Amino acid sequence: MSRSTKSAASSKIDIRGVAARARVSIATVSRTINHVPTVDPALAKRVWKAVKELNYFPNTQARALVSGRSRLFGLIVSEITNPFFPELIQQFEAIAVQHGYEILLGSTSYDAAKTEQCVRRMLERKVDGVAVMTFGIEELLLNRFEEGDIPTVFIDLGPSTPHSRTISVDYQQGITEAIQHLAALGHRDIAFLSGPLRMHSAQARSDAFARAMQQAGLVTRPEWMLEGTHTLDGGRDAMQRMLKTRRWPTAIVCSNDVTAIGVQHALFDARLRVPEDFSLVGFDDIHLAEYTIPPLTTVRMASEDLAHAAIGTLLEMLGTAEAAAGTPVPTHLIVRQTTGSPRTNATAARATGRKSPVKH
Amino acid sequence: MSRSTKSAASSKIDIRGVAARARVSIATVSRTINHVPTVDPALAKRVWKAVKELNYFPNTQARALVSGRSRLFGLIVSEITNPFFPELIQQFEAIAVQHGYEILLGSTSYDAAKTEQCVRRMLERKVDGVAVMTFGIEELLLNRFEEGDIPTVFIDLGPSTPHSRTISVDYQQGITEAIQHLAALGHRDIAFLSGPLRMHSAQARSDAFARAMQQAGLVTRPEWMLEGTHTLDGGRDAMQRMLKTRRWPTAIVCSNDVTAIGVQHALFDARLRVPEDFSLVGFDDIHLAEYTIPPLTTVRMASEDLAHAAIGTLLEMLGTAEAAAGTPVPTHLIVRQTTGSPRTNATAARATGRKSPVKH
DNA sequence: CTGAAAGCGCTAACAA
DNA sequence: TTGTTAGCGCTTTCAG
Numbered sequence: 001m002s003r004s005t006k007s008a009a010s011s012k013i014d015i016r017g018v019a020a021r022a023r024v025s026i027a028t029v030s031r032t033i034n035h036v037p038t039v040d041p042a043l044a045k046r047v048w049k050a051v052k053e054l055n056y057f058p059n060t061q062a063r064a065l066v067s068g069r070s071r072l073f074g075l076i077v078s079e080i081t082n083p084f085f086p087e088l089i090q091q092f093e094a095i096a097v098q099h100g101y102e103i104l105l106g107s108t109s110y111d112a113a114k115t116e117q118c119v120r121r122m123l124e125r126k127v128d129g130v131a132v133m134t135f136g137i138e139e140l141l142l143n144r145f146e147e148g149d150i151p152t153v154f155i156d157l158g159p160s161t162p163h164s165r166t167i168s169v170d171y172q173q174g175i176t177e178a179i180q181h182l183a184a185l186g187h188r189d190i191a192f193l194s195g196p197l198r199m200h201s202a203q204a205r206s207d208a209f210a211r212a213m214q215q216a217g218l219v220t221r222p223e224w225m226l227e228g229t230h231t232l233d234g235g236r237d238a239m240q241r242m243l244k245t246r247r248w249p250t251a252i253v254c255s256n257d258v259t260a261i262g263v264q265h266a267l268f269d270a271r272l273r274v275p276e277d278f279s280l281v282g283f284d285d286i287h288l289a290e291y292t293i294p295p296l297t298t299v300r301m302a303s304e305d306l307a308h309a310a311i312g313t314l315l316e317m318l319g320t321a322e323a324a325a326g327t328p329v330p331t332h333l334i335v336r337q338t339t340g341s342p343r344t345n346a347t348a349a350r351a352t353g354r355k356s357p358v359k360h
Numbered sequence: 361m362s363r364s365t366k367s368a369a370s371s372k373i374d375i376r377g378v379a380a381r382a383r384v385s386i387a388t389v390s391r392t393i394n395h396v397p398t399v400d401p402a403l404a405k406r407v408w409k410a411v412k413e414l415n416y417f418p419n420t421q422a423r424a425l426v427s428g429r430s431r432l433f434g435l436i437v438s439e440i441t442n443p444f445f446p447e448l449i450q451q452f453e454a455i456a457v458q459h460g461y462e463i464l465l466g467s468t469s470y471d472a473a474k475t476e477q478c479v480r481r482m483l484e485r486k487v488d489g490v491a492v493m494t495f496g497i498e499e500l501l502l503n504r505f506e507e508g509d510i511p512t513v514f515i516d517l518g519p520s521t522p523h524s525r526t527i528s529v530d531y532q533q534g535i536t537e538a539i540q541h542l543a544a545l546g547h548r549d550i551a552f553l554s555g556p557l558r559m560h561s562a563q564a565r566s567d568a569f570a571r572a573m574q575q576a577g578l579v580t581r582p583e584w585m586l587e588g589t590h591t592l593d594g595g596r597d598a599m600q601r602m603l604k605t606r607r608w609p610t611a612i613v614c615s616n617d618v619t620a621i622g623v624q625h626a627l628f629d630a631r632l633r634v635p636e637d638f639s640l641v642g643f644d645d646i647h648l649a650e651y652t653i654p655p656l657t658t659v660r661m662a663s664e665d666l667a668h669a670a671i672g673t674l675l676e677m678l679g680t681a682e683a684a685a686g687t688p689v690p691t692h693l694i695v696r697q698t699t700g701s702p703r704t705n706a707t708a709a710r711a712t713g714r715k716s717p718v719k720h
Numbered sequence: 721c722t723g724a725a726a727g728c729g730c731t732a733a734c735a736a
Numbered sequence: 737t738t739g740t741t742a743g744c745g746c747t748t749t750c751a752g
Binding site: 087126 | 417418419420421422424425430440441443445446447449450453457462463464465467477480481483484485486592596621622624625628647648650651652653654655
Binding site for chain 3: 024025026027028031038039040043062064065066067068
């Protein structure tokens with residue numbers, strides 16, 4: 001077991017070791033690595049040299065214990081298996097790390113017990129702030145964090161309390177674009193497949209749809225306002241239910257992309273084609289949307305914008321950053337290949353095969 | 361600002377507060393909440409009562425500082441946007457939480473600098489163990505953790521050092537099933553679209569393919585062994601390259617599901633049909649595989665099994681759990697709708713339209 | 721500008 | 737069985 005004094009056992013080196021080697025006090029080491037400006041450059045140089053040689057890095061636990069700040073941000077999402085969230089998480093993590101923060105991830109899976117436990121874990125780890133990206137009202141969460149004086153950001157939730165802020169999303173813009181696009185193609189019978197309506201953001205998207213329809217002079221029929229679950233299965237099931245009804249719409253707007261993918265699947269199963277039999281519009285613009293067959297027309301809400309807004313707001317609440325201006329996160333339509341002219345009833349009845357001729 | 365003595369400011373309650381209210385020493389409180397069996401039940405009851413009333417929970421930082429254990433497991437993945445990883449992460453987190461551990465997530469994005477930083481963060485936070493699920497050899501990682509005496513599990517990496525173990529995956533089983541399935545359908549010209557070959561697991565899958573082909577008495581042509589990137593884009597690009605060559609295989613086996621989805625997309629773009637023109641097999645069986653159009657035939661490797669094996673091994677190394685026996689993670693074929701009889705050259709030339717008649 | 725010393729909240733000897 | 741006490745590694749007064 002050869003352990004040269006220099007290299008190995010990096011984990012056992014502490015601030016005292018560095019101080020000894022640099023022939024200064026531990027206080028000076030502390031100041032140096034924290035970039036306190038009043039340190040004599042000569043000493044600082046000795047300290048950094050020792051740090052390098054010993055491969056020292058500070059113990060985060062001790063640091064957090066004494067300073068009261070953990071440099072940890074909690075990120076609470078509902079369900080990590082919806083591809084939108086990983087994209088969001090990745091952005092969030094990248095931006096957090098840039099600012100010297102770590103992410104503690106929690107997923108609620110729409111389950112009260114899991115949510116409670118998740119909040120508890122965040123509180124125990126003394127996160128400096130929390131971003132709740134569940135796209136749903138979680139009064140519970142708000143109260144618990146409020147009690148602990150922990151800065152919290154939510155996505156489009158109503159009131160801002162002393163320790164919580166809201167990031168607003170301009171759902172209307174993108175959804176209006178979608179309806180206008182559909183209307184321009186000749187669609188009049190448009191259905192909306194929402195997420196769980198108890199979730200505020202699902203409700204907001206649903207409302208935006210209704211408003212856009214009205215602006216376009218189209219009527220929304222109640223039986224064409226379906227409630228889904230924001231999942232693949234939910235989209236498939238809802239579409240299957242709709243296919244059992246008498247009168248079909250010619251276009252379907254979904255509250256998120258995975259729902260739309262579920263719809264595509266149900267349609268495929270029923271031997272119905274997109275966009276010939278049904279036009280389809282998603283929401284989110286996950287990376288995969290470009291890869292569905294055919295590629296999905298969808299409303300883009302950039303996960304990067306969301307992550308930026310969330311962390312900016314958190315940093316601002318901590319006094320670390322300037323006010324990041326509360327401009328809402330924008331959305332806009334991306335036209336791909338799931339939208340086209342509405343079918344005539346005749347087409348619907350005998351549709352078969354692809355239109356385009358074989359190429360190769 | 362009314363703050364009743366009982367409820368609010370839960371974050372300011374410490375072990376001393378609890379001790380005072382329960383009229384015991386802080387040591388007794390510590391023992392109670394750590395379930396040390398030698399505490400007098402009467403006192404324990406008083407302590408728990410105080411804990412409830414004050415809504416107390418221990419400061420994790422302090423606990424970690426003194427005990428040297430953070431109850432944190434690092435989980436390093438390559439790229440969170442490949443849907444396989446979120447599914448794995450979710451499983452991993454669930455199981456970790458069951459055992460009282462938290463997850464610190466890091467993604468390397470195949471980038472050396474990001475990887476380095478990621479390891480550093482884990483070391484700084486003093487993780488009790490690390491699972492490296494990058495599906496690639498990362499000597500760098502191994503050494504750094506080894507130096508810090510941190511238990512580490514890798515996926516199918518060669519040698520086990522004192523502090524590292526390997527979880528092996530039985531790639532052969534599932535891939536052999538896939539080849540046999542294809543051969544039974546009449547395929548002889550089968551291509552393999554691998555991941556980045558510098559990644560050990562991609563190489564292992566590739567080798568398993570070659571062996572399975574040999575066992576089935578089929579020849580593998582070098583130009584049909586393509587290297588992809590385990591991404592949507594990589595699958596699409598590789599397929600597009602292949603379509604430019606003179607001789608086409610009749611079936612394609614992919615090293616993971618997103619690659620297969622990319623291939624489907626390239627085929628769709630080229631007006632070629634699955635499975636009429638090409639049979640397609642994926643690997644992983646992500647949830648989405650059931651929702652591609654048509655649904656993807658794939659080799660299942662359960663993320664749950666992987667997560668279980670990883671955490672079991674980590675716990676075992678920490679002495680917390682019994683030896684979890686090193687049985688390899690199994691894989692097996694799931695037949696859906698992307699595999700069928702091989703095309704004849706004639707079919708390839710004039711393929712058009714769906715076979716099945718319209719239903720509704 | 722630097723060093724000595726006092727804790728941060730908790731666990732783990734050691735005494736009682 | 738319970739309480740007292742000494743730190744864990746670090747930041748941060750407070751003197752010097």
